[in-house]
Amino acid sequence: MNEIANIVIIVLIILGAFLSLVAAYGVIRLPDIYTRNHAASKSATLGVMSILLGALLFFYVKDGFFNSRVLLGIIFIFMTSPVAGHLIARAAYNSGVELWDKSVQDDLKDAPHMKKAGSKEQ
Amino acid sequence: MINFLILPILIPLVTGVLLIFAAKRIMLQRWIAGISSVIAIIFSALLVQKVRARGIQTLDVSSWEAPFGITLVSDMMSALLVLTTSIIAFLCLIYSFWSIGEAREKFYYYAAFNFLIVGVNGAFTTGDIFNLFVFFEVMLMASYVLLVLGGKKAQLRESIKYILVNVISSALFVIAVAYLYSVVGTLNMAHISVRISEASQGTPPGIITVIAVLFLIVFGLKGAIFPLYFWMPGSYYAPPAPVLALFGALLTKVGVYSITRTYTLFFYHDTGFTHQLLSFLAIMSIIAGVIGAIAYWDIKKIIIYNIIIAVGAILFGVSAMTTDSLTGSIFYLIHDMIIKAALFLLAGIVIAIAGTSNLHKISGLIKRYPGLGWTFFISALALAGIPPLSGFVGKLLIVKGGFEAEHYWGAGIVLMSSLLVLFSIMKVFINGFWGTPRAYKGEDKVPVGKMLIAPVILVIIAVFYGVGSEYVYPYISQAAETLANPEIYIEAVLKEY
C-alpha cells in the first residue's frame, strides 16, 4: 500500500515539477503576452495541481486522513487560476498590448467597446 | 493593587481609544482628554509615593514569572519620569485647546496625543528590552501622526526625513536586540544584566562592548546626540508648538533615558571604553549644540539646539557614573523636560503673535505682553541653570560628579555651556522682547492669556523644583541609587537572585 502510494506521489511530483519547468520555459521563450499567459495559466496550474495532489496523498498516508486545507487549496487553485488568466489576458488586450506580429487572427480588433483602450501604463 | 504601575500607561491608552469614537465632538474630546490627564497625574504621583515608600514596583504582565513574560518595572527614576511626562502632557494638552485648531482636533489629534504619552510612559516603565522597542514604536508612530497632522508642505517634507531616520534607528534597535539575544538568550532587562555580569567576570567579552556601542547608536539617534542629531533641527521645526513641546520635552528624553538605563544596568563592566565614548559624545553634543544655538536668529531653532546641549549635559553626568553625577543627571533630565516644554510653548505664543519665528522680524514684545516676557525670562534663566531655578542643582551635581570622576575638561565644558546657552536664549529675549515695539497682523486674535496658563504653570514648577530641591532630592537620590547599584533593580525584578 505504502509503496504504491509512494510511487504515485513520486510520479505526481515529477510530473508537477516537469510541468512547472515547461511553463516557465514557455513564459520566458514565447513571443507575446497572450502566448505566455497561455503557458503560465495552463501548465503551471496543472503542475501545481499534481504536486498538491501528491502532497494530499502524502499526508493521507502519513496522518490517515485527507488534509482539509490541502484539499481546499486544490479546489481554490482549480477555481481561481482560469479566472486570473482570463483577467490578465483581457486587461492586457484592453490596455493595448500588441499581439505578436506573426499572429494570424485578432477577433476583437473591430469590437467597438474594446477599441478606445487607454494607453495607460507602458 | 498590584497593577498600579500600569495605570499611567493604561489611562492614556484607553483615553486614546475612546477619543477615536468622539472624534467629531471637540468639546467632549477636550473634557475626556483633560480629565484623564489629571487622573493620570494623580496616579503617577501616587506611584512615586509608593515607590518611595516600598521600593521598586514590578508587575509581571500576564502573570508569567520574570524572565519569561514581560515585566514592568517602576523604579524611582522611571516613576519620576512618568510623573513628569504626565504633568507635561496635561499642560501641553490644555495649551492645545487654544492653539491647535479645530481641524486638527477633529482628525484624531487628541487620540494621537494620548498614544504618544502611552509610548513615552511605557518606554519609561518597561523592564523588557523588546517591549521597549514596541513602546518606542508606539511613541514614534504617534509622533509621526502628530508631526504630519495638518499636511502642510513643510510638515510633509520634514516628516519624510524624520520617519526615515527613525525607521533606520528602529531597524538598528531590532538588530541590536537580536545580537543581544544571541549572546545572552534573554530579553528581560534584569536578567540580561545578570547574564552579562556572569559572562564578564572582570572584563566583558568584546561582543558585549560592541553591542553596547550599537545600543548607544540606536538610542543616540532617538536622543539626538552627536553625531546622530542632524535629523532633529529640521524635523522639529515643522510641527505646531504644543506638538513641538511634547517632542522636545519627551521624545529625545526617552532616548536619553534608554541610554541611561542600558548603560547603568547592562553595560557597566567596561566603562573605560563605553563610558569614555559616551562622555566624549556627550561633550561633542554640547559643543555641537552650542554652535547651532548661537548660529541662528530663530526662536525655534535656538531652543531646538538647546535640546542637544541638554542631552549632552545629562549624558555627561551618566558617563561619569558617580552617584553625584547620576543624581545630577536625573535632576537635570526632569528639569530639562519641564523647561523645554515651557520654552517651546512660549515660543509658540510668540510665533502665534508675530507670525514668524525669525528674530529679525520680532521686537518689543514685552511692552504689550509683559507676562509673556517675564515668563520667558525666568524660563531662560532656568534653562541656563541659574540658581535657584530648576537647572542649577542638576548642573551643580553633574559638574561635581564630573570633577570627581576627574573629567575636568568635560565638566568645565558643561559648566561653560551654560554661558552660551544663556547667550543664545537671551538673544531671543533681548531682540524679541526688548527693542522697539511693533504691530503684528492678527495679533489680537491670539488668546495670549489662555495660552500662557500652561507655560506659567511649568515655570512655577521649575521654580519650585529648584528652590525646593530639598524636597525633591530624596526622590532623585533614590533614583540615582538604583542606577548606581544595579543589584537593587535586579533583586526587585527577579526576586530570587
Add this chain to the structure above:
Amino acid sequence: MSLLHLAIISPFLLAILVPIAYKLFRQIHTGWFVFPLPILLFSYFISYLSITSNQQSVTKSFAWIPTLGIDFTAKVDGLGLLFALLITGIGALVVLYSIYYLDKNKEKLNTFYVYLLLFMGAMLGVVLSDNLIVLYTFWEFTSFSSFLLIGYWYHREKSRYGAQKSMIITVFGGLSMLGGIILLYMMTGTFSISEIIAQSDEIFSHVLFVPALLCILLGAFTKSAQFPFHIWLPDAMEAPTPVSAYLHSATMVKAGIYLVARMSPVFAEHSLWLWLIAGFGITTLFWGSFSAVKQTDLKAILAFSTVSQLGMIMSLLGIGAAALHFETVDDSYFTVATTAAVFHLINHATFKGSLFMVAGIVDHETGTRDIRKLGGLMNFMPITFTLAIIGTFSMAGLPPFNGFLSKEMFFTGMVRVLEMDIFNLDTWGFLFPVLAWVASVFTFIYSMILVFKTFTGKFQPEQLEKKPHEAPIGMLISPIILASLVIIIGFFPNIISNTLISPAQAAIMPVEGYVYDTHIYFWHGFTPELFMTLGVITLGILLFVTLPKWRSVYNLFPEKLALNRFYDSMLEVSQRASFNLTRLYMNGFIRTYLVYIFSFFIVALAATLVLKDAFKFDTSDVATIHYAEVLLALVIAAASVSILFVKSRMTSIILLGAVGYTVSLFFVIFRAPDLALTQLVIETISVSLFLLAFYHLPKLRHEERIRFKMTNALISVGVGAIVTMIALSAHSNKMFPSIAQYYVENTYKEAAGKNMVNVILVDFRGFDTMFEITVLGIAALGIFAMIKLRLEGGKKNENK
C-alpha cells in the same frame, strides 16, 4: 528664619508689592514706597556695629538644601557689615535721587524699582552669606538685575548692547566662580566659607588648589571689571544714572572686591594670589585712568575712573595678602595696604556716588553728557559745581578730602612693596609704585577734565537741548549728603577706623587673638608718599593744561586692537562662524545626514570590533546548509542587489516583493510557519500599497538616472559588512541557553495552547501584541488624517 534673613529677603518681598503699589497709587512716585526700606535696613545694620566693632560676628543659619550642604547661612562680620551698610546707605540715597531723576509719568517706574530692589536684596545676600552656593545664587541675581537695569530703556540699541555685554562677561565669571566653588567643595567637603577658611592649611597643598584659585579670581575680576574684563562697565552706563551710581560704581562692581577680600584667608598663602590680584589690579588702575582721559562722555569718564579705582583697591588687597607671610602684623607695617583698600572702598563709594549723581544732574538739566558740548555751567548750577569740585578733588587725591587720605595710604602700601622679599617681589616689586604713581597722574588729569570742562570754560547754549538751571533740591540732597561725607571723613577719618575698617580688616586677615586697631593720620611727615602726591599734582596740572598738545598719543592705540573690538568681533565671528559651520553640515539634505549617521555607525562599531578584539568566528554550532537554501539565498541576494541597478519603479517594487516572498520561504525552511503566513500576507499588502502610492507619480520623463556614487557604495558596503561581522561574532558568542525551554514546557500546561509562537504572542508576551496593534491603529488614524486633512488647500496632483 531669623530677622537677619528677613532683612536680606525684605527687598525681594517689597519687590513683589511694588507693581501693586504702582497700579494703585499712580499719583505718588513709586520711589516713595521703596525709599523707607533701605533706610530701615541701614538702621538695622547699624545696630550690628556694636558687635562687629569688637571684631565679633553673628551667624544665623536657615536650612535650604541641607542634603547638598547648601544652607542659607547669614553671617555678619566686619567685612559683610561694611558692605551691607554701603548697600543700604547708598541705596537709600540713590532711591531718593531717583525719585527726582525719573519722571513718574514717563517712565515705567514699577519695573525700575523692582529691578532695583532685586539688586539690593541680591547684593545684601552676596555680602552676608556664609555659604558659597547661596553667595553664588545672589551673585547671579546681581548680574541679572544689572542686566535688566542696563536694558531699562530697552528700545535703545545701545542699552541692549550694554546689557548683553555685561551679562555675558559677568555670567562667564560667575560660572567660572561656580567651578571654583565646586573645586573648593571637593577639597573641603563644605560650601561654608568659615569652614573652608578653617581648613585653608589643608587645601593649600591640594592639587586642585590652583585651579580653584584661578576660577574664583576669574569670577571676581569679571564682576569688578578688572582688565581685560573691564569693557562691560563703560557700556553699562546706558543704565539710568541712579543705577550707574548705585550698581556700577558703589556696590555691585565691588562684589568682586568683596569676594577677593572674603577669600583672602583661603588663598592668600599662595604667591599666585598676590601676583594675580596685585598685577591685574595695578594694570587695571593704570589702563582705566589712562583710558578715562580720552573719553568725552561724562559718564564714560566716570566709568573708566571706576574701573581704575577698582583696580586700585584690588591691587591693595593683593599686596595686603603679602602681610600674611610675615611673622608679625603688630606694627601694621604691611597691613596698611589692606587698611587702605577698605578705607578707599568707602571713600570711593562716597565721592564716586556723588559724582555720578552730579553727572546725572548735568545730563538731566542740559540734555547732554558730552563734555565737548558742555562748559561754563558753573554760573547756572553753583551747588552742583561745588559738589563736583568736592567729588573730583577727592578722587584726584587732593587734601582735605577723604580721597587724599586713602591715596596717601595707597602710596604707602605700594612703596612698602619695595621692602618685601617674598615671591620675587624684590625683583619686580618696584613696578607697583611706579605704575601707581603714573596712574595717579592720569587720575588727576581726568578728574580735572571732569570738573573744569563741564563747569568752566565757554558756555555753548546752542549745543544743549535744554536751558540749564540748578537742579531741584530733592535731586541735590543725596549728592550733598555724600559730599559732606567726603569732607567729614576727610577731616575725621578715625570715626570710621575702628567701627568699620578694623572689623573689616579682621575679616580679611584673621589672625588669632589679634585685634586690629586702625588709626588714620592726616599728616605723616615728609614721607616719600607726600612727595609722590606733590609730584602727581605738579605733573597733573602741567599735563592737564597741555592736554590738546599730547592728546594725539591716544591715536597710537588703534581701535582695532581695542578690547571692545575684540569682544564685538568675537561675538560676531562666533555667531557667523557657527552659522556658516552649521550651514555647512546642516544642509537640509537627508542624504547628508544619513551619510553622517551611517559613517558613525561604521566607524564606531568597526573600531570597537577591532579595539575589543570582538570578532569571533566559530563554526561549531551552525546548522546544515542545503543546496536549495543556497539557491534561495542567491535569489534573495540577486534580487536585492539588482534593485540597485533597475531603472523602472515598477521593477524595483516587484523585486522588493520578490525579496519579501523569498524571506517568507526562508521562514518556511526555518520552521516558522506563523511567520511565513504573516510575511506572505504582509508582503502582498505592502506591494499593493507600494503600487497604489506610486501610481500617481508621473511617468519619468527620462528614466531615473542611478548615478553610482562612490561614497554611497562605500558606506553601504561598510554597513553590510559590519552587520555581517557582528552577526557572525554574536552567533559565535552564544554564552547562555535561550529561555525558550520554558515556553516548550509551559505552553500547553499553563497556557492551554499548542502553537508556541501564537501563545507567546497572545499570552506570554501579549503585552507586546497589544501595543503592536496599537501601533497599527495609530498608523491607520494617521493615514486617514493625512489624506483627509489638508490645511494648505490640498491641490490635487496635476499630473493625474
Add this chain to the structure above:
Amino acid sequence: MKTNDIILQTATKVVLFLIVLFSIHIFFAGHYTPGGGFVGGLLTSGAIVLLLLAFDMKTVSKILPVNYIHMIAVGLLFSIGTGAGALLFNVPFLTHAFGHVDLPVLGDTSLHTATLFDLGVFLVVVGVTMTIIQTIGEDE
C-alpha cells in the same frame, strides 16, 4: 470604461466564501496551529478587498456598513478590556484564564480569554487594512 465583470464577480462570490471560511478557521486554530488573529484578520480584509475589486466601494459599503476606524477602536478596546479584566481580580494585567466547558452540541470546548484578546487583534487588523485601503481608494 464600461466592462462586464461577470466572470470575476461570479468567481468572487464562491471564492469569497472559501476565503472567509479559511480565515475563520485560521483565527480559531491559531492557538494550536499556525495562524491567529493577525493572519485571520488580514485574510478577512483580503476577502473584503476582493469584494471591492469585483464590485465597487458603494456596493460594498452597502453590504458591510462598517466604520472601520471605529472597528479599530473596538478591537483595541477588546484587547485592552481582556487585559483590564484582570484588574478586577487584582491579578497582573493581561492574565488570561481558560476553562473547559461542556457545550450541548459542540461537546467539550475550551474557552480561553486569549481568544477574546485575539479577537481584538483580528478586529484591529481588519479595521486598519480596510481604513487604509478605503481612504486611499476614495482619494483616487
Add this chain to the structure above:
Amino acid sequence: MEILMAFVIGILFMSATYLMLSKSLLRIIVGTGLLSHGAHMLILTMGGLKKGAAPLLGENAPSYTDPIPQALILTAIVISFGVTAFFLVLAYRAYQELGTDNMDRMRGTEGND
C-alpha cells in the same frame, strides 16, 4: 547556515543602505523595506536555525526551534508594516503637495536662516 544567512543579511543591509542614500523617495522606501527584511532575518538567525521542529506542540518532536525570535519577528513585521504603510501614504501625499519625489528638492530649511 547561520554563516550564509549572516552574509545574506549583510547584503540586504548593504542594498538597503545604498537605496536609502539615493534621491528618489520610492527607492528610499524600498530601501527601508529591505532594511526591515534584513532585520527580521537577523533575529531569526540569531535565535539559531533549524534547531528542531516548528514550534507547534502538535508536532510531538523531541526539540523545537526557539519560538521567541519568531514571536519577536512577528511583532516587528507588523510594526514595520504599519510604518511602511504610513510612509508610503506620506510619500504619496508629499508628492501631491510638493510635486516631486526627489529628495534633493525636499531640502529642509535648516541651512538658511
Add this chain to the structure above:
Amino acid sequence: MLNTVVLSAILIISAATIGLIYRVIKGPTTPDRVVALDAIGINLVAIVALISIALNTSAFVEVILLIGILAFIGTVAFSKYLEKGVIIENERDR
C-alpha cells in the same frame, strides 16, 4: 527515494521560478510581469507543498492556501489596474 525526488523537484521549480523572475524583470509589458508573478505565486505553492513533504510536517499547509488566495487577489488587482487605471472603484457603471 521520495526525499530525493522532492528535493530535486524543489530545485527544478526553483529554477523555473528564477526563469520567471527574469521575465518579471525583463517585462517588456506590465501584463507580462503580472503573468510571470502569477506563475511565481503558483510555483511558490508548489514549493511550499514540497517543503512540507520534505520536512514531513503539515505545519505549512495553511501557507499553501494563503499563497493561492493572495496570488489570486493580486492578479485580480493588477489586471483591474491595467484595464481601468484604478483598482477600487468608488461607484461602478458611471
